[in-house]
Amino acid sequence: MNVRVFRGEQPVPALSPADRGLAYGDGLFETLLAVDGDIPWWHAHWRRLSTGAARLGITPPDEAFLRSAADDLLGQGRQVLKLILTRGESGRGYLPADGPPTSILSVHPAPAAEEAPLALHWCETPVARQPALAGLKHLNRLENVLARAECERVGRAEGLMCDEQGYVRCATAANVFALIDSVWHTPDAALGGVAGVARAQLLALEPGIRVAELSRLMLENAEAVFLSNAVRGMMAVDRIGETAFARSAAFDTLKQRFLATYPAFARD
């Protein structure tokens, strides 16, 4: 893994075992698509990271510093840049310290192009309601880990997660959209899950998308369902649990517009 660790803006050889990112998940992360060293959605990711850092009371390094560090790491082809920002080191105890934050940048191969629409599992692990953290891409992700492990046990690559009221919030690593009465709907990220960067770009591209509470039954009766994330873009869904979905012309049309606007997500 091609990786750099910084304490403030100082390179350090390794992560401290006293880092609060490890101790408490006290930080945030971003996962960015890069193509030939270019990061098409850098600004949107930076906006979310700095907004999240403000909510948690973490002061991030300068945007230009992190962007330059990322540029030094990236090469040719399709890659994924992962950026972790933590509150830095501290002694034992939850009380936040005033030291410099830690930034960890790493570069990974981009996933292979999707071969086929996704079959989703209905995850039993719920998304907890936590207004203080909803929408943030923070490092407290045990719910997602447990939900993803469930999907693996039933042989599916992704799954939908609901809150305890039974409303669909997200997939384990993506946002979810459902076509209901010919209108695309997506859950409110302020009530749980991550406010995805791809989701935000889709909401900007298609203002007709409605943000609304969606029950499991509404998903099962939807005309079409898709997932989005900032590495894979738009992903068709052809099955949730036992419910099958036919190929959707509305999905194809929206995906064409998405790829025309964001050509970095076009494959082949």
Add this chain to the structure above:
Amino acid sequence: MNVRVFRGEQPVPALSPADRGLAYGDGLFETLLAVDGDIPWWHAHWRRLSTGAARLGITPPDEAFLRSAADDLLGQGRQVLKLILTRGESGRGYLPADGPPTSILSVHPAPAAEEAPLALHWCETPVARQPALAGLKHLNRLENVLARAECERVGRAEGLMCDEQGYVRCATAANVFALIDSVWHTPDAALGGVAGVARAQLLALEPGIRVAELSRLMLENAEAVFLSNAVRGMMAVDRIGETAFARSAAFDTLKQRFLATYPAFARD
């Protein structure tokens, strides 16, 4: 900081930036009191750690291996041993990998003896209801970090956290007990917060303690309130928000029994 990192049972020089403890808070921790190299509650901590690991699907190293590694680190006097267990390294993505777990042992000075009873803050940060994680001492602790930061802002060293239904769950780093109609009560850790080792020892010592839902009003009207954790033992509380509590003979009696049974927690 005196620290050792192991990948499985192999010592490694530093924590990998690809460790899932950092990436997702995918792990657990224990904080143990040691006196002159002895760890009086080792077995209770080990039981909670291995139970939690089973719930998360993490295979811990042998107990004897970790205990021996701890013994190598500990010295004379009062110390705190912190033990972090993570699911180990993996590539990008929530899917758990099958590699060896990571163990991080570190030794810290024990906190100074309490000078005075504690004044508590009513934290605004709620404890999220998450049955999949309730009771575990896992690494997803952003709620506690935000709640502790609140306490600091109002100049108090600890605070009480409630769930969204308004029931008291815990302090930021301790369990809570309230004397109501001459009976000690403590919240059900299966509904949120951490199932504290000191709490378990107290429940075994005094079977009359009732596990029950406690509202904020019940706490404010209680005859006495105290906190417990596995480093500080029993801590008297003389104020919550604006509500003052007089010194309690029932607390003094229970604390005398506690210290007689667990003399490692006696100071001076």
